[in-house]
Each structure stands twice: as structure tokens, then as C-alpha cells.
Amino acid sequence: ATTIYQQGLAQASDTRDIRLALAAAFRSQQSYDQALEQFNAVLEETPDDADVFAELGVTYQAMGDQTQAEEAFNQIAQQAAADPRKIAQALTKLGNTYRDRGELAAAEERYQEALTTDPSYLGTYLQLAFLYQQQEKPDEALAIYQRAVEADPTSAEARFKLGQAYRITGDLDLAAEQFTQAVTLDPTRYNALLELGRILESQGKTADAIEKYAAAVAVNSFDQNARLLLGTAYRKAGNLDAAVEQLSKVLELNPENVEGAVQLGQVYISQNRTDDARQILEQALSVAARPGPVFFLLGEVARLQGDLPAAEQRYQEALAADPTLVDALLQLSDVYQAQGNQEAATQALDQALQGSSDDPTAVAGALTKLGNTLAAAGETDQAVERYREALTANPAYAGAYLQLAALYDSQSDPDAALAVYQDGVDALPDNAELHFRLGQALRRTGDAEAATTEIEQAVALTPNYWQARLNLGSLYEDANLLVQALDQYSQTVQLAPDSADAQFRFAQALRKSGQSQEAIAAFADLLEMPGGDAFPGAYLQMGLAYEALGQDDAAERRYLRAIELDPQSATAMYYLGDLYRRQGKLDDAISNFEQALAIDPSLAEASLQLSAAYRDSGDAERAQEIINQLTNDAAASPAVVAQAHIQLGVMALEASDTATALAQFRAAKKADPTVVGSYFQLAQILLQQGKPADALKQYTAAVEANPASAEAHFELGKALLRNSDDPRSAIDELEKAVEINPGYVEAYLQLSQALVLAGQENRAEVLLNRALKLAQRPELAARVLVQRGELLRQAGETGAAVSDFEAAIDKDPRNLAGYIGLGETFRDRDDLEQAISQYKRALLLDENYADAHVKLGNAYRDAGQYDDAVASLQTAVELQPDNAWYQLLLGDALLAADQPADALAAYQQAGEIEPAYNQDPSYFIRLAGAYRASDDVEQAMEAAKEAERLAVATGDTGEGALLVQAELQRSQELWQAAIDLYQTVLELNPERSQAVRGLALALEGQERNQEAVVQWRAYLKLAPRGEYIDEAREHLRRLVNSTG
Structure with missing residues (x-):
């Protein structure tokens, strides 16, 4: 740099800036004489240059010549009278000179003069506040920093310093506000992020602190302190792998960072990596100025490895290095106790108590350890006293609450334990473990709602607390909140990949939510875990998942494997029997159900299915006998009794005994109102009796009795859709069904239909896309594709519709709706040949499919093949002779085939089947057409006038009927009458x-x-x-x- 500057001097005409840069370079090399030479050369050209005098003063300060420095700064004040900023700068530098010489009063005087000269100069405020901090005047320093921010609100440095001042005075909220402002003004100011993290961590907001520390590391990845803070916070949060990553980086940056080694050693101990911990800690011993904590952790390593003599030695070394290390005495007590030396253990505890008299936390720790010792010896009353003493010494000592509550639990006193956990949470609201334990205690009392609240709080405080997440997922699952349960289980599996329990619950929740394929994959992962292959429960759940996919053979193999692993598994026998019953293998089903009951007579589900199997095999007497036993079993749960009554009701319906069936379904409701099947059965009977409003009341009652039942909301949604022209209430219920059970494909199908009725076709398509992902059985996926294809067809997207219908047929070649959808789409395209082909394919699968005959007949009529159209529609009428609509369509085809007499007969038959047609104008227009084709003009005109009368009575214009009348008048060459009618029609339209x-x-x-x-x-x-x-x-x- 000096070489380049010297070259510049030889070439430039204006040398001031180059000389100043060259002088600064010489000064940085401590070549002070050469620096002074250049500064003086500039002064020869500009004798009143205050900036040069300031640089001279700084140079003299660096040389240790305070007299010359002061003289230079005084020269600035004399020569820069016209520029207050330069005077303030000079006075500030002069104040620095006095401060460095220890003349603090003179320094303060110069700073105050500088502020009087230029109140906007930020540097003076910062230097004066620093002076006050040196003098241990925090209030005065805070006031000056506040004035600095007022002078320049955009200064990140001023706000950072003000934040530090607030932190020193204990006002953390204001400190955090200033640090946040500093980062906003200067995102690279990572020290402000670190300060924010410290504040958040001190407030128990570890997750938020981690976010700030991580942001600081992102700005400056080479700052070992930033990585140390981040790694330590990760350790506190339980994210041990992330802690290892950061703390290892600390030691890479500085192998002699003892605190980093201590923290990393603690993490390794938590991970049970004791050899790695010992290696790191022994390396730290060689450089540790205060080795007490290092010796202590080495003692922990030895104790965990079972080397009690080595542990004793290390704890003694820790105490020799730091006699105040009470934790070493407490652990030493445990070692002595493990060695059977009760006297030495008690002595160590006494020493801990004596040595920690000024430290409430240490006292509480010692008393808690003593309580543990007494509890282990069976002296529970004395143990309780010690725990209580610990809490008196330090009401914020979590360990005492946890140990005391655990002792009450072990004595089967849940109320006392619950009260202690509650006291602990009240005293330590930011302690995740206390919230978790309180939640568990509440759950044991049956208060699931309060338990959920507490465990949610535990997770919020410590997001990596996987045991809390696992329990929270279980609570959500019990409440049928499968989306939330899956979320918790998924995160638990990520946090604890070696936990078989977490993997099992995750896979089981996937199966319950209808994601059978994903569940099978998750169970397969479980089986690959150590010892997982011998887990019968996994095979049972896999079997259920395979059944949901329609893969019965695979399901059977899993059930048999579960029985092989546990021949006394009544549940496995039950599931296998249920599979056989569904397949129609009734002898095998009965055998398995009976074996399940022989193993576990209380397995009521097996009794229910055994009764059903006997009923299916024709042995109604035996079926009823089994069910009667259940209804009279005092030990049976209310839900089982309700299911038994429902089964009795179904059997009564099969015997056409509706009165008995009604009585049984009502008895089921009384036994357990939350079993929704009884409401559904009652509703079906009411529907058959033509009482849809009463049926709707039953579905509503089902939802009120069990609002967590997705099936209840689904059935109510379907009923509302049937009973109302406004689909909004149905949409609400169906949305609740899929919220409770996100894998409920049937509910998505119904919800999509309701949305179409509400004019929300786009959202309906989105839900069908979701249902298609969930529908893992080919038959169900085909139904979703057909419904989506129909939606696309109605929207005019015939190409996409054809693709969906063809995909549905590929998945399920027996899906008749797929062929019909294809036919309708081709008919929309006027491709009648292809449409007719698709309808015929449907009829090859089911020649009695009346709707296919109707659509084929319509296509033939469109193609002008009237005889074929008549034949197809006559077949449809023969299949459903009471279908009035089919009769009308047959009449239309007959009329087109020039068979007016037969057409008239078909229309009249339709009117007899459906009396409401006699109030329909379009029906009489059809009749008029048939009469006209039969040359019965008088009857035709009468029918047309009746059509007009009915139309006008309903508020319509009747233009269609008037047009028919005009045509009839014209056919009679009654020209003026016809003209008048035509003109009336055109006035209307x-x-x-x-x-x-x-x-x-x-x-x-x-x-x-x-x-x-x-x-x-x-x-x-x-x-x-x-x-x-x-x-x-x-x-x-x-x-x-x-x-x-």
C-alpha cells in the first residue's frame, strides 16, 4: 500500500488525500516518524486543516506522547471555530486523551464541552456513556445512550449500546426492543442478535433464542461465542445432534475453548457417548484454568460407565479444584451409596448442605438427593420431609417437585401427586417437564382436555421434547383429531428415530386416517428396527392396512405371523376371524372367534362377530343366544352392550319384525348414547316409512351425542343434502367429517357433490384430487375418478373427462359408471358411434342395468335409429316398470319412430305412475304432440291449452304451449289464428x-x-x-x- 501511495504522490497534482492515506499506512506499521512527516507536509499546504491536526493527535497518542496529542487537539479547537462538528470531534478526541491518562474529571468536562458545541455529534455521546460505565454509573450511562438515540435514531450502534445499558439495569423488554431496532437498521450486527438470544433464553424462550443465535451464526460463522451460545441452547432444548454440530465447530475454531468442551462433553453424556465425552474432556484438562467442571464431568462419565472408583477420584479432584462445587459432593454421595458406604454418603450430603448454605439451589439439590436416599431405603415419610425442606429452601427447584410427586405416585396417591405437579407448574411456569408430568397426571384422572393443555404447553416450551409430543399425539388420537395426532407422531419419529413406540403410533395413525399404503411402509420400517420383527402388534396393524387396500391374502399372512409370534393373541385370532367372515369362510371365522374367546372371554368384539358369523351361516338361534349373553353381561362395557342391541335389532329387521328392531335400537341408545350406529338404524327405518324429517332428527342427535364421530357428521351431511335445496349446512357437516378423519374418502366424495350444488366447482375438483391421493383401493379410486370425470364433463373439458373415465375403467373394469361417463362424454361430442359402444360395454357387464339401456336408447334416437331406441327404452321400462321418467322417454322414442298411438299410451302410463305429471305443462305438451301425430287435432289443442293453463298458474309465460297451439292452427290452415299466436309467442320471447x-x-x-x-x-x-x-x-x- 505504501508503495502504491508513494507512486501516486509522484504523479498526482493534488496530493492531500494520498499523503493522508500514506501517513495512516505508516502509522499502522508503527512508522510514526514517517507518518508525522506526511501529516506535516499536508499542513504546509493547508495550515488550518483540522482533520490533519486530529490525525496528528491520534498519532501522538499511539506514540504515547500525550502532551503533543493534547496540543494538536487544542490546535483544532482554535482553528475550526467556524465548524462545530470539527470542534466537537476535537474535544471528543481530547476527552479520550484525558480518559486514557486517567484524568476522568477532565475527560468528562471535554465531552460535555463537545456536546454543548455540537449536540448532534453521536461519537461524543458514545464516549461519554462509556466513561460513565467505567465509573460504574449505569444510570448516567443509560441517560446518555438515550440522548444518543434521540440525536440519531437511525444509528444501529447507538441503539445497540442503549440495549446493553437497558440490559445492565435489568429492563429486558426495553433492551430487546433496542436490539431488534439495531438489527433492523443493520442486519449484519450479529452481536445484537446474540444479545436478543440471551434475553430470550433468560426468559425461558429457548426456541426463540435459538432462532436469534442461528441468525447470528449465519452472519458471522467464525465467531466462536455465537456458536457456543447456539450449541448450548440446542442442548437445553434437547436437540442434541444440532448441539454437537455447533459445539464441534467451536472447538474447530478454538481447540482451547474450555466452555465449548464442557458443553460438548455434557451433550455426549446425554447421548450416552461416554467415550467421546471422556476424550473431549481430557483434552480440555490440559488448557483449563479452572478445571473443576471438567473433573466433575469426567466423574459423571466414569459413574455412567460403572467405574465407581474412577468416578470417586474425579469428583474428589473436582472438589480439590473448586471446593464450592456442591454438585460434586452430591454425586459423590450417590457413588458412596452405590458402593454401600452409607456413612460416607450421608457425610457427603451433610457437607453439601453446609457448603451450600448461601446457595438455595444447592441446598435444595442436596435435600432432594437426601430424600431420594431415604425413599430408596423405604423411609418414605422422612423422604417427603426432605423434599418439602428442599422446596422451602428453593421453591423454584424443579427436581424436588418431580421427586415428591413421583413418590406419591408410587404410593398410589394420585391426588397428592397431582397437587405437587400443579404447585411445581405454578412456581415454574416455564418448566416443560413439570407441564408434561402434570398433563400425564391429569390424563390419568380422565381430564383429557386439561391434560392436552398442559402437554401442549410443554411442547411449546421445548419443541424437541419428543416424549411430550408422543403423549400429545396420543391425546389428539383419543379425541379423533387425526391430523394433529399425525403431525405430533411424525415430529416424534424425527426427534426419536430409535423409538419403536413412536414409530408404531405413527404408523397406526396413518392407517386410521386412511393412508394404508403409507402405514404399511411405516410398519415395515418398524419391523426393521432392532427387535421389531418380533412385534406382533405391528403385524396386526399391517394386516388391517392390507385389508383396507383389498389385499386379503397379504392381510391373512400378517395375521398368521402375529399368531406365530404370540399364539395366545386373542386380538390376532379375532382379526383373522373377521377377515374370514368377510370372505364368506364362515367355518374358519367361527373357529377363530371361538379360539379368541377361549383365550380372552372378555373380548366382546369377538362375541359380536361370532354371533354375526352364526347368523350368516343360518344359525339364528345360536347367534341370538350369544348376543343375549352380551346384553346381560354386567362386566361388558356400555359400548359393547349397545353394539349387541344393534345386532339384535338388525336380526329383528331380517325377520321383518320392525317393532322389535325399534326397541333394540332404542335400547342401544340408552346403553351408550355415543355409539352412533343406533341412530343410523333408526333413521333408515324412518326413511323407509317416508319420514325424512324424523330421520334427519336422528342423524342430528347422533352428532350431538358424539361430536367427535366423523361418521355421524358424514351421515348428517348426506341427510341434509337430501332434504334441503341449500347445500351450505350439508357442506358444514361434511367438512367436519374430513377434519376429524382426513382420510375419509367417502366424505370427500359427498362434500364434492355438495360444493358443486353450491356453485363451487373449483373447490370440488381440489377435494376430489385430494380424495384420489387417499383412495388406495382400486375400486374406491375408480369411483373418485368417475366423479371427477363427470365434474370435468359438466365443465365442458371433455378431453380430461375421457382420461378420467378411462383411468377409472383401468383401475376397476367392473365400474359401470365409468363406461356410462365415457358414453355421455362422447355423446356430448356428437360422437354417437363411440357413445353407443360404451353403453353396450356397460350392458355386457350388467344386462339388467336399466340406466344404461335408457342412455343407449337416447343415443340411438340422436343417431336417428328410432327402432333401436324404442327397443332399448322398452327394455329399461321392463326392468323398472314403475319408473315414470323411463315411460316418458319411451314415448318420445315411439313418437320419433312414427308410432304415435304407442307413444300416447306410454305417456298416459307415465301419468298414472306419477300423478304429479298431471300438474306439469311439459307433460301435456308431450301429449299434444302425440295427439297431433295421430291426427287428433281437437285432443291435441285441448292438451296444449291445459299446458298453457298450468304454466300460467305457476307464474310461467306458457310460450311453449302457445307455440304448440299455433302449430296446430297452422296445420288446419287457420292462418290468422296461427299468426296471432305466433306473434304472442314472439312478444314473450x-x-x-x-x-x-x-x-x-x-x-x-x-x-x-x-x-x-x-x-x-x-x-x-x-x-x-x-x-x-x-x-x-x-x-x-x-x-x-x-x-x-
Whole structure:
């Protein structure tokens, strides 16, 4: 640098800045004489240059010549009178000179003069506040830093220093506010992030502190203190792997960082990596100025490895290095006790108590250890006294609460234990373990809601507390909150990948939420864990998952493997029997159910299924006998008794004994109102009796009795959809169903239909996409694809619709709706040949599928194959002779096939089947068409007038009926009557092209050709691709030629 600056001096005309830079470079090399030479050279050119005098003063200070430095600074004050900032800078530097010489009063005087000269100069505030801090005047320093921020609110340095001052005076909230402002103004100021982290950690907000420390490390990854703070916070939060990563980096940056080694040693001990801990700690011993904590941790390593003599030696070395290390005495007591030396153990505890008289925490720790010793010896009353004394010494000592409550639990006194845990939480609201233990205690009392609140708080305080997350997931699962349960189990598995219990619960929750394929994969992971292959429960759950996928053979193999591992597993026998019953292997099913009951007679589910199997095999007497035993079993749970009554009710329905069935279903509700099956059965009976409103009440009662039942919300949603034109209430219930059970594909299908009715087609498609991901059985996936295909077809996206229908058929070739959907889509495209082919494919699978015959008939009619259309629709009517709609469609086909008499008979039959048709204008228009085709104009006109009357009575215009009347009048060459009717129709609807055509023809009949020309031209504009376009052009050509 000096070489380049010297080259610049030789070339530049204005050398001031180069000389100043060269002088500064010489000064940094401690070449003070050369630096002074350059500064003086500048002064020769600009004698009043205050900046140069300031640099001279700094140089003299560096040389230790305070007199010359002071003289230079005084020179600035004399020469820079016109510039207050330079005077303030000079006075500040002069104040620094006095401060460095120990003349603190003179320094303060100069700083105050500087502030009087230029109150906006930030440097003076910072130096004066620092002076006050040196003098241990925190209040005065705080006031000056506050003035500094007022002088320059945008200064990150000023806000950082003010934050530190607030922290020193104990005002942490204001300190955090200033540190946050400092980071906002200067995101690279990582020390402010560290300060924020310290404050948050002191407030028990470890997770938030970690976020700040991590941000600081991201700014400066080479700061060992930042990594030490981050690693220590990770250790406190239980994230041991992350702690190891950060603390190892500390030692890479500085192998002699003893605190980093101590923290890393503690982490290794927590991970049971005792050899790694010993290696790190022994390395730290060689450089530790205060080796007491290192010796202590080495004692912990030896104790954990079972080397009690080595542990004793290390604890003694720790005490020799630091006699106040009470923890060493406490652990030494444990070692003596383990060695059977009760006298030495008691002596060590007494020493700990004496040595910690000024430290409440140490006293509480010693008393708690003494309580543990007494409890282990069976002297529980004295142990309780010691724990109570510990809490008196330090009410914030968590260990005493935990040990005292655990002692009460061991004595089967849950109320006392619960009270202690509650006291602990009240005293230490930020202690995650106390919240967790209180939650567990509350759960044991049956207060699941309060338990959930406490364990949620434990997780919030320590997000990596996997045991708390595991228990929280279980609580959510019990409450049917499967989404929340899955979230907790998933995070638990990540935090504790070696926990078989966590993996099992995660996989089981996946299965319960309908994610069978994912559940199987998770159970497979469990089986690969050490000892996992011998876990019968995993095979049972895998079997259930395979059943949900329709893979019965795979399910059977898993159940058999579970029985092989545990031949006395009644549950495995039950599941296998249930599979056999569903497959129709009733003898095998009965055998397995009976074996399950022989192992565990209290397995009520097996009794229920055994009864059902006997009923399926035709032995109703034996079935009823088993169920009666259950209903009379005093030991049976209310839910089991309710299920038994439901089964009795089903058996009564099969015997056509509705009264008995009703009585049984009501008895089921009384036995256990939360078993929703009884409500569903009652609702079905009411629906069959034509009482939909009463049925709806049953579904509503089911939801009220068991609001956590996804099935209850689903059934209520379906009922509301049937009973109301407004789908919003149905949507609410169906959304609750999928919220409770996110894998409920049937609910997604119903919810999608409801959303379509509400005009929310886009959201309906989104839900069908989600259902398709969840539908892992091919048959169910095919149904989802068909419903989505129909939604796309209705939206006019025929290409995507065809893809969905074809995919549905690939997944389930027997899905008739897939073929029908394809046919309808091709019919929309006017590809009638393909449409007819698809309807025929459906009929090959089920020749009695009436709807397929109807759609085939419609397609034939569209194609002009009227005889085929009649044949197909006649088949549909034969299959469902009471279907009035099919009769109407048959009449339409017969009329198109020029069979008006038969068409009229079909229409009349439809009217007899469905009396409501006699109040429908369109029905009489059909009749009018049939009468007209039969040349019975009088009857046709009567029917058309009735259609008009009905339409007007319902508030309609009746234009369709009027058009039919006009056509009839024209067919009788009653031209003026026809013209009047056509004009009335066009007054009601000027866009009615058929009326325009009829009017033109009637005008021609009266030889009003010019007016006819006007109407034919109007027809061409209204219907440029209409059915009669060629006719209109021919009439226009002829009329124009004749009229000119």
C-alpha cells in the first residue's frame, strides 16, 4: 500500500488525500516518524486543516506522547471555530486523551464541552456513556445512550449500546426492543442478535433464542461465542445432534475453548457417548484454568460407565479444584451409596448442605438427593420431609417437585401427586417437564382436555421434547383429531428415530386416517428396527392396512405371523376371524372367534362377530343366544352392550319384525348414547316409512351425542343434502367429517357433490384430487375418478373427462359408471358411434342395468335409429316398470319412430305412475304432440291449452304451449289464428326461432309474401345453423324471385 501511495504522490497534482492515506499506512506499521512527516507536509499546504491536526493527535497518542496529542487537539479547537462538528470531534478526541491518562474529571468536562458545541455529534455521546460505565454509573450511562438515540435514531450502534445499558439495569423488554431496532437498521450486527438470544433464553424462550443465535451464526460463522451460545441452547432444548454440530465447530475454531468442551462433553453424556465425552474432556484438562467442571464431568462419565472408583477420584479432584462445587459432593454421595458406604454418603450430603448454605439451589439439590436416599431405603415419610425442606429452601427447584410427586405416585396417591405437579407448574411456569408430568397426571384422572393443555404447553416450551409430543399425539388420537395426532407422531419419529413406540403410533395413525399404503411402509420400517420383527402388534396393524387396500391374502399372512409370534393373541385370532367372515369362510371365522374367546372371554368384539358369523351361516338361534349373553353381561362395557342391541335389532329387521328392531335400537341408545350406529338404524327405518324429517332428527342427535364421530357428521351431511335445496349446512357437516378423519374418502366424495350444488366447482375438483391421493383401493379410486370425470364433463373439458373415465375403467373394469361417463362424454361430442359402444360395454357387464339401456336408447334416437331406441327404452321400462321418467322417454322414442298411438299410451302410463305429471305443462305438451301425430287435432289443442293453463298458474309465460297451439292452427290452415299466436309467442320471447319460422309459413298461407320475407330473414339471423336453415333459404329464394 505504501508503495502504491508513494507512486501516486509522484504523479498526482493534488496530493492531500494520498499523503493522508500514506501517513495512516505508516502509522499502522508503527512508522510514526514517517507518518508525522506526511501529516506535516499536508499542513504546509493547508495550515488550518483540522482533520490533519486530529490525525496528528491520534498519532501522538499511539506514540504515547500525550502532551503533543493534547496540543494538536487544542490546535483544532482554535482553528475550526467556524465548524462545530470539527470542534466537537476535537474535544471528543481530547476527552479520550484525558480518559486514557486517567484524568476522568477532565475527560468528562471535554465531552460535555463537545456536546454543548455540537449536540448532534453521536461519537461524543458514545464516549461519554462509556466513561460513565467505567465509573460504574449505569444510570448516567443509560441517560446518555438515550440522548444518543434521540440525536440519531437511525444509528444501529447507538441503539445497540442503549440495549446493553437497558440490559445492565435489568429492563429486558426495553433492551430487546433496542436490539431488534439495531438489527433492523443493520442486519449484519450479529452481536445484537446474540444479545436478543440471551434475553430470550433468560426468559425461558429457548426456541426463540435459538432462532436469534442461528441468525447470528449465519452472519458471522467464525465467531466462536455465537456458536457456543447456539450449541448450548440446542442442548437445553434437547436437540442434541444440532448441539454437537455447533459445539464441534467451536472447538474447530478454538481447540482451547474450555466452555465449548464442557458443553460438548455434557451433550455426549446425554447421548450416552461416554467415550467421546471422556476424550473431549481430557483434552480440555490440559488448557483449563479452572478445571473443576471438567473433573466433575469426567466423574459423571466414569459413574455412567460403572467405574465407581474412577468416578470417586474425579469428583474428589473436582472438589480439590473448586471446593464450592456442591454438585460434586452430591454425586459423590450417590457413588458412596452405590458402593454401600452409607456413612460416607450421608457425610457427603451433610457437607453439601453446609457448603451450600448461601446457595438455595444447592441446598435444595442436596435435600432432594437426601430424600431420594431415604425413599430408596423405604423411609418414605422422612423422604417427603426432605423434599418439602428442599422446596422451602428453593421453591423454584424443579427436581424436588418431580421427586415428591413421583413418590406419591408410587404410593398410589394420585391426588397428592397431582397437587405437587400443579404447585411445581405454578412456581415454574416455564418448566416443560413439570407441564408434561402434570398433563400425564391429569390424563390419568380422565381430564383429557386439561391434560392436552398442559402437554401442549410443554411442547411449546421445548419443541424437541419428543416424549411430550408422543403423549400429545396420543391425546389428539383419543379425541379423533387425526391430523394433529399425525403431525405430533411424525415430529416424534424425527426427534426419536430409535423409538419403536413412536414409530408404531405413527404408523397406526396413518392407517386410521386412511393412508394404508403409507402405514404399511411405516410398519415395515418398524419391523426393521432392532427387535421389531418380533412385534406382533405391528403385524396386526399391517394386516388391517392390507385389508383396507383389498389385499386379503397379504392381510391373512400378517395375521398368521402375529399368531406365530404370540399364539395366545386373542386380538390376532379375532382379526383373522373377521377377515374370514368377510370372505364368506364362515367355518374358519367361527373357529377363530371361538379360539379368541377361549383365550380372552372378555373380548366382546369377538362375541359380536361370532354371533354375526352364526347368523350368516343360518344359525339364528345360536347367534341370538350369544348376543343375549352380551346384553346381560354386567362386566361388558356400555359400548359393547349397545353394539349387541344393534345386532339384535338388525336380526329383528331380517325377520321383518320392525317393532322389535325399534326397541333394540332404542335400547342401544340408552346403553351408550355415543355409539352412533343406533341412530343410523333408526333413521333408515324412518326413511323407509317416508319420514325424512324424523330421520334427519336422528342423524342430528347422533352428532350431538358424539361430536367427535366423523361418521355421524358424514351421515348428517348426506341427510341434509337430501332434504334441503341449500347445500351450505350439508357442506358444514361434511367438512367436519374430513377434519376429524382426513382420510375419509367417502366424505370427500359427498362434500364434492355438495360444493358443486353450491356453485363451487373449483373447490370440488381440489377435494376430489385430494380424495384420489387417499383412495388406495382400486375400486374406491375408480369411483373418485368417475366423479371427477363427470365434474370435468359438466365443465365442458371433455378431453380430461375421457382420461378420467378411462383411468377409472383401468383401475376397476367392473365400474359401470365409468363406461356410462365415457358414453355421455362422447355423446356430448356428437360422437354417437363411440357413445353407443360404451353403453353396450356397460350392458355386457350388467344386462339388467336399466340406466344404461335408457342412455343407449337416447343415443340411438340422436343417431336417428328410432327402432333401436324404442327397443332399448322398452327394455329399461321392463326392468323398472314403475319408473315414470323411463315411460316418458319411451314415448318420445315411439313418437320419433312414427308410432304415435304407442307413444300416447306410454305417456298416459307415465301419468298414472306419477300423478304429479298431471300438474306439469311439459307433460301435456308431450301429449299434444302425440295427439297431433295421430291426427287428433281437437285432443291435441285441448292438451296444449291445459299446458298453457298450468304454466300460467305457476307464474310461467306458457310460450311453449302457445307455440304448440299455433302449430296446430297452422296445420288446419287457420292462418290468422296461427299468426296471432305466433306473434304472442314472439312478444314473450323474440328469440324463439321456431315461432319466427311458423309465422313466416302462416304469412305465406295468407299470401302476405313481403312480410314472410322479413320473417325468413329474421329466422336466418336467429338460427344460422338451425334445423330449418335450408328450408328458410329455399323459401326466400322463391319469394324474392316472385316478388322482385
